[in-house]
Amino acid sequence: MAIERGSVIDGKYEILKQIGKGGMSAVYLAMDLRLNKQWAVKVIQKKGIGKNNEVVLNKVPDDTELMKRLDHPAIPRIVDIIDKEDDPQIYIVMDYVEGESLDKILDEYGAQPQDVVIDWAKQICDTLGYLHSQKPPIIYRDMKPANIMLKPEGNLKIIDFGISREYKEQNLADTTVLGTKGYAPPEQFGSRQTDARSDIYALGMTMHHLVTGVDPRKNDYVPIKQWNPSLMDGLEIIIDKCVQMAPEDRYQNCNELMYDLEHVELLGIEYKKQQKRKLMTFVISLALAVIMAFAGVLGMVVKHNNDTNTYDKYVTDSGYIDLAVDENSIAEACFKAIEIDGTRIEAYEKYIEKSTDAGKLLTYSFNETDKDNNTKSGTYDINRYTKYFSDNLEQLKQKPGFDKLAFDTGYAIFNLSKDNSELSSALSAQTYFKYVLEIGETSNYYNIANSFNNVCQFYNDYANAEKTGNESTKDDYEKLIESIAYCVDGDNLAKGFDFDRNESFVKLTLYNQFANLLNTNAQYFAGTGVDIEEVQNIYSTIYDNASSITVSAEVNKQLKNSIITNLNPTNGKYIRALERVYDNAANAAGRGQ
Incomplete structure (x- = not known):
């Protein structure tokens, strides 16, 4: 039975309007009379009529208990459950997700720009990684554009956890065949249990739909460049690997996938290089085989x-x-x-x-x-x-140049590690920055190592907050910003790196890494009151420095173009996102007064 506008649930939630309906439930927008905050209220009839006219008794859905223990910015929270014996309805109060689903965006605008899709894919990958890291892992099992909401500030929310399940190691197969054909992997409709790789398959099909506009429920899968030859080689490589039929041929976890999404510009270049190297290796190997026939002694020396x-x-x-x-x-x-x-x-x-x-x-x-x-x-x-x-x-500590080796090792792990998450890479890299700090300020690398150490400590303290229980503050974010500002300063950077080789690549990878880190945390800067100019000044420095670098290698061109696109003072994606989250924070503060 529909709930009238103005009705008050449990003396707390005033119904404003109905915003969704399906089966034996409906969703309403409600105002919390105590907190002056809007929530979504899902209303479920305890007794209803099934498809075959049988009486169906409903209870609090299984996914409700699952969602109550999750805490991630892209997952709606369950804040209250009202299930009284004398009430014929169950009320589940949750975050109200304002925005538009990606399937509606596809219907209205068609295929989305590849840089936008890559950004969305990173957000989804981060969310799936969080679910898969639970004990036991949670498998979402219904990734598709209709279940992804785009909020006004540009962030995504994953909705509809109705068929999510916990992964059970002892099970050989899922007990229920569920999912959306076209997006769901073959094992979800067979005799094999779904796992993290099943979600990765569905994310791959979702990316394919978003970047091509081709609905996988109606069309057979073909690589994205056959639909649009201008799309990036690297993105095609990523999607193709996600949607392999055999789970063992896909990305094995979200960390692997996230690394390639963050380095998508390099994948296509690296693939082409590999093909050239294979040919070169064959030619050189053939030549060496002839030489080695006359110089067998060389093999003994090598071994x-x-x-x-x-x-x-x-x-x-x-x-x-x-x-x-x-x-x-x-x-x-x-x-x-x-x-x-x-x-x-x-x-x-x-x-x-x-x-x-x-x-x-x-x-x-x-x-x-x-x-x-x-x-x-x-x-x-x-x-x-x-x-x-x-x-x-x-023994290594006693060698001249140990501080440089320690710093360079920390930097390489921090910025080049492929198999670990950013958090794991930062924690591993921090060990080497601390070796430099142990030497003290007599080291030429002390200040730059200290700044990198502060960034790694930020990951340690706050990116892993679910385990540590720490809450970030304005001071914490300002310390992070100050450290990044030091690292991207041209004079300071020169003290930290030996630029005899590969100067452009070292600088550009560093600029790109820090720009991404700042963009990821922009909403938290705004929420804790960090001055927007502090972030804008770093963006400006990175943009100016990157613009001044002359590049010829294709990999450097890709990195430079990515930075300039994101940080262009006029219309850069990160610039717009920063302004948007600060505007939203100001508006929210105004409503709270």
Whole structure:
């Protein structure tokens, strides 16, 4: 039965109007008479008639209890449940999400700009990552444009948790076949249990719909560039990986997906480079095979693993590391040198230098069979690097240039790590910035390391607030802003980095990282009263610095264009978003007076 306008529920919530209806429930906009705040009230009939005219008894939905324990800005909160024995209806009071669903935006405007879709995908990926990190993980299972609300300030809210479920390790399959065909993965309609990779599939199909305007419920899947050749190679690579039929072929978690979304400009370039490198590697390998036939002794020298001369042949300017023809070989040479003598600093420096050149932390994987036909395989990556670093720490601290190595290692982990979330990367990087701080102000890297350490500490204290229970304050945000401002200052930056190599890439990746971090926290700056000019001044500095950099490499062009697009003083996306959240905060404060 419809509730009349002006009715008051439980003496607290005055009904303003009906805003939705479906099945045996309706949703109303209501005013909290105590807090002078608007909520959405979902009204469920306790007794109704089912599809076959049978009497159906309803209770508080399962997803209500699930949502009550969630705390994420993109997930509506359940704030009250009213279920009285003498009342024929159940009332669930929750956040009122003002805005428009993405399916309606698609209907009205068609395909959305790819930079907008990427920004939306990051927000959704962050939300799914939060759900999947719960104990046990929560699988959403109904990601589609209709369940995503775009708020006026540009942020997204995920709605309708009706078929979400907790992942149970012992279960081989879901007990209920639910979801929206076209968006949901094949395992959601089969005999296999859904997991985090199922949500990643649905997000991939949602991205495909948003960026092409092609409804997956009505059309077979084809890569996005077949619909629009002007779309980015990197975005096509991401979506194609999300929607692989076999879960093991998709991104395995949201951290992996988020990394590629944040580096989408580089993916297409890197893919093309890989194809060129494969061809080059084949040609060089063929030539080397001929040479090695006449120089078998060289193979023995490469595999020699005892004397200092072999170490030097790896790390000198004309050594194996600099002569390596691909990233896997570079990483292999670096790690073999470290294994020969982990107390010397040069091979560590080479690994970080080559990783910075490549724009990612290099990895070496091997699969070898010995003479007895025993197979040995493994991976050498940043985790192996940090173990060697830790095992030899006391000896490394005694070497000249340790402070530079520690800072460069921290920076590489902070900005180039692919497998970890930003939080995990920051916490890992902080260890190395602290090594510089232990040396004290005698180090040329002290001030820049201190600023990076403050940024990492911000992640530690507040980005992980669900675990620590900390609440951010105006002082905390101003300290973060002050630290970022120091890092992006041209003179200070020069003290922190050796610009003999790859100056443009180092600067641009740093500018891009910090611009994204500030944009992510803009609503919190506004909410705690941070002066908007403090953020605007950093945006202006980053914009001016990036604009002044002359670039020729395609990867640098992509980074520079991204920064200028986001921070253009006239119409930059981040500039508009910053002004919008501050306006909204001012309006909210005015209504509260």
